[in-house]
Amino acid sequence: MTLHWSPRSPFVRKVMVAAYELGLEDRIARVRTVVRMGMPNQDLLPDNPLSKIPTLVLPDGSAIFDSLTICEYLDNMAGGGLFPPAGPERWAALTRHALGTGFLDLLILWRNERDKPAAQQTEEWLKSFATKAEATLARLEKDAPALAALPFDIGHIGIGCALSYLDFRFPDLGWREGRPALTAWHDTFRARPSAQATEAVDD
Secondary structure (H helix, E strand, O other): OEEEEOOOOHHHHHHHHHHHHHOOHHHOEEEEOOOEOOEOOOOOOOOOOOOOOOEEEOOOOOEEOOHHHHHHHHHHHHOOOOOOOOOHHHHHHHHHHHHHHHHHHHHHHHHHHHOOOHHHOOHHHHHHHHHHHHHHHHHHHHHHHHHHHOOOOHHHHHHHHHHHHHHHHOHHHOOOOOOHHHHHHHHHHHHOHHHHOOOOOOO
16 A cells, blocks of 8 residues: 655644554555645646545555545454444544544644735634634543543544644644643653654654
């Protein structure tokens, strides 16, 4: 299998955390793939017409995407472990994952807006992003004790990668202040070998 990959992408990181957790990391060849919103990657388009990563190319030449789909594919390949079976536990895990992934979507849009020259920024958007981020962190602080008590699953990966992206791209926010339960949980996530092997870096 070949993964269109970047060491900076939190969505790619979710896939690689899952791969390490499932013991499949050695079966995935990684191809450094640069994607930009305004410049489709011509080498990626045949595998993913959206020109987005992660994209996983299978041995038969077919490709699957996005990160959740790839994670579930790997989970199925490994015989399960990260996705609870159908029922309340599965829906809860997928909802936790959706919260983490939605938070990542928000953070990327927020970063793009913050990186614009001041005269081109939309103050209303910046306030909206900040409000949603604060609400998400408050929810996660409330849920952190329950999160810590649950078996590690796809929801933990989504939330853990989102919080790590905050550290990577928003160090000025100081999100840990006043959130002891969430800080403690994220410390356990960061200590996992799968997280340590996949830390985001600029290259």
